[in-house]
Amino acid sequence: MVKNYLALDIGGTKILGAIISDKKILAKEKIKTTSSQDQEEVYGRIKNVITTLLKKVPNIDGIGIGIPGRVNEEGVITFSPNLPFENFHLKNKLQEDFGVTNIVIDNDVNVGMLGEQWIGAAAGHANVLGIFVGTGIGGAVIINNKLLRGAQSIAGEVGHMKLSFDGPKCNCGEKGCLEAYSSKIAMQRYMEEQGMKFDSILKSSVLKNGIAEQNKTIKDAIKKSANYLGEAIGSLVNCLDPDVVVLGGGVSTAIGEYMLKTIEPVANARALVKPNIKLSVLGDEAGLFGAVKLLLSDNK
Amino acid sequence: MVKNYLALDIGGTKILGAIISDKKILAKEKIKTTSSQDQEEVYGRIKNVITTLLKKVPNIDGIGIGIPGRVNEEGVITFSPNLPFENFHLKNKLQEDFGVTNIVIDNDVNVGMLGEQWIGAAAGHANVLGIFVGTGIGGAVIINNKLLRGAQSIAGEVGHMKLSFDGPKCNCGEKGCLEAYSSKIAMQRYMEEQGMKFDSILKSSVLKNGIAEQNKTIKDAIKKSANYLGEAIGSLVNCLDPDVVVLGGGVSTAIGEYMLKTIEPVANARALVKPNIKLSVLGDEAGLFGAVKLLLSDNK
Numbered sequence: 077m078v079k080n081y082l083a084l085d086i087g088g089t090k091i092l093g094a095i096i097s098d099k100k101i102l103a104k105e106k107i108k109t110t111s112s113q114d115q116e117e118v119y120g121r122i123k124n125v126i127t128t129l130l131k132k133v134p135n136i137d138g139i140g141i142g143i144p145g146r147v148n149e150e151g152v153i154t155f156s157p158n159l160p161f162e163n164f165h166l167k168n169k170l171q172e173d174f175g176v177t178n179i180v181i182d183n184d185v186n187v188g189m190l191g192e193q194w195i196g197a198a199a200g201h202a203n204v205l206g207i208f209v210g211t212g213i214g215g216a217v218i219i220n221n222k223l224l225r226g227a228q229s230i231a232g233e234v235g236h237m238k239l240s241f242d243g244p245k246c247n248c249g250e251k252g253c254l255e256a257y258s259s260k261i262a263m264q265r266y267m268e269e270q271g272m273k274f275d276s277i278l279k280s281s282v283l284k285n286g287i288a289e290q291n292k293t294i295k296d297a298i299k300k301s302a303n304y305l306g307e308a309i310g311s312l313v314n315c316l317d318p319d320v321v322v323l324g325g326g327v328s329t330a331i332g333e334y335m336l337k338t339i340e341p342v343a344n345a346r347a348l349v350k351p352n353i354k355l356s357v358l359g360d361e362a363g364l365f366g367a368v369k370l371l372l373s374d375n376k
Numbered sequence: 377m378v379k380n381y382l383a384l385d386i387g388g389t390k391i392l393g394a395i396i397s398d399k400k401i402l403a404k405e406k407i408k409t410t411s412s413q414d415q416e417e418v419y420g421r422i423k424n425v426i427t428t429l430l431k432k433v434p435n436i437d438g439i440g441i442g443i444p445g446r447v448n449e450e451g452v453i454t455f456s457p458n459l460p461f462e463n464f465h466l467k468n469k470l471q472e473d474f475g476v477t478n479i480v481i482d483n484d485v486n487v488g489m490l491g492e493q494w495i496g497a498a499a500g501h502a503n504v505l506g507i508f509v510g511t512g513i514g515g516a517v518i519i520n521n522k523l524l525r526g527a528q529s530i531a532g533e534v535g536h537m538k539l540s541f542d543g544p545k546c547n548c549g550e551k552g553c554l555e556a557y558s559s560k561i562a563m564q565r566y567m568e569e570q571g572m573k574f575d576s577i578l579k580s581s582v583l584k585n586g587i588a589e590q591n592k593t594i595k596d597a598i599k600k601s602a603n604y605l606g607e608a609i610g611s612l613v614n615c616l617d618p619d620v621v622v623l624g625g626g627v628s629t630a631i632g633e634y635m636l637k638t639i640e641p642v643a644n645a646r647a648l649v650k651p652n653i654k655l656s657v658l659g660d661e662a663g664l665f666g667a668v669k670l671l672l673s674d675n676k
Contacts, residue, residue: 307541
């Protein structure tokens with residue numbers, strides 16, 4: 077019998093939810109919110125999305141969730157810089173409130189890459205390196221069809237590999253990290269140095285429009301970012317030699333094709349072999365399908 | 377019934393061989409040679425070591441071999457910069473000459489790290505990053521107790537991750553690779569810049585004596601090398617988060633304890649979690665035990 081699964085992709089300012097059956101979305105729900113420091117408020121929003129979805133499809137066989145942070149084996153969110161959860165027993169709370177026992181929660185980048193590996197850009201590949209470019213840079217590593225979580229649950233943090241000793245300062249406290257060179261924050265910093273003004277964090281649409289309008293500053297910022305990303309991919313390919321490198325995240329969805337023109341030749345020159353680099357194809361839905369795959373696989 | 381296995385660790389100027397049974401060395405043979413460009417001459421030396429060992433223990437159940445280069449699944453050496461083998465069917469030749477069918481051949485760093493994981497510094501750990509410091513820098517990655525070979529057989533080439541954009545030139549043609557910062561070649565280059573003279577490639581014993589004699593130039597060269605190695609380990613731990621990082625190779629055997637004093641604080645500062653760094657404990661014998669493990673496991 078075909079089963080229905082509820083999938084959630086929880087972000088700092090949006091929650092995306094769906095009920096998925098046999099790789100098809102039966103119902104979908106998206107809420108945009110202001111970011112909140114109140115744990116119960118954010119948990120309330122999550123419950124609202126679930127409740128709304130359950131009204132459309134009442135019978136589900138499990139809940140899979142991706143969140144931007146670290147989750148331990150008990151489903152406790154131990155660290156989430158963009159959400160107000162700290163040592164929050166999300167799994168237990170949801171089990172109590174909805175009576176569903178089959179619940180898995182993992183880092184959103186891990187979950188998104190699992191979706192791409194299931195039915196997206198990395199379908200059919202057992203060994204995958206995923207790099208998500210957004211405000212920061214996240215990553216995920218799949219080896220022999222299993223997510224690599226690591227001894228201390230940080231595997232895949234490719235944003236904090238060092239590209240240079242005297243590079244720009246990174247949010248992690250170190251200098252010269254990939255994230256400090258290639259994230260949206262890095263691109264925004266370069267544009268501001270060139271005199272551009274922003275009243276909020278750089279949006280991917282600004283980058284996309286900048287290319288369309290041949291804005292030199294924006295194009296230069298993107299090319300610089302892509303160049304560093306190419307160097308990092310080359311180094312990572314030398315270490316992991318994956319079947320495929322998947323570029324995901326908001327920036328990749330908006331301007332991935334343009335970035336690849338710079339990334340590919342740089343990564344080819346750096347790596348000892350020619351890497352196979354693909355863009356994410358599931359976009360926003362990668363995290364939803366990945367959450368279902370998490371429930372279906374032994375990747376828990 | 378306990379089985380006997382013949383293990384070979386083939387280098388550019390030495391061949392080490394042993395017959396091992398139940399994790400014990402029954403017979404051992406080591407030949408030092410001049411390096412040779414003659415394929416048949418080097419193959420002849422390999423045969424001599426095997427023949428000598430078989431005179432001591434005639435019945436063997438398989439041959440395991442580590443070589444400094446790349447080997448494909450058919451046991452063909454496809455690339456070996458320090459040996460005259462190119463597309464050399466080592467497995468087939470040995471099967472014909474000795475009538476042994478059970479033969480496995482792999483990269484020497486992979487094999488050595490498998491030995492350390494079996495009964496050495498990484499015993500009991502399923503996820504291991506090995507870094508071998510010698511003339512160059514090699515690496516090996518073990519995930520879920522299996523060697524990671526990679527889509528194009530280069531996984532573990534951590535010597536060619538980029539630490540800096542304008543770093544010293546590396547043998548691979550790029551700039552700023554770990555190998556160009558932390559290998560024996562890198563240390564020798566620094567010492568020569570400080571006025572020291574060498575008539576051959578730097579020996580690990582020179583480094584060891586330099587520490588004992590408080591030679592400032594030598595100590596500085598080692599500290600610089602160790603500092604860069606610490607940075608690289610930190611970045612790699614962020615990506616792979618292994619149970620343990622094992623430092624092996626001739627340099628590590630000679631001066632590993634001294635290097636660790638610099639490596640550990642640098643790697644701790646760089647990595648998002650505190651890495652577990654150990655020195656190789658099997659020394660020269662890592663490759664021999666690893667070759668047996670290769671025969672025993674599904675790591676073929």
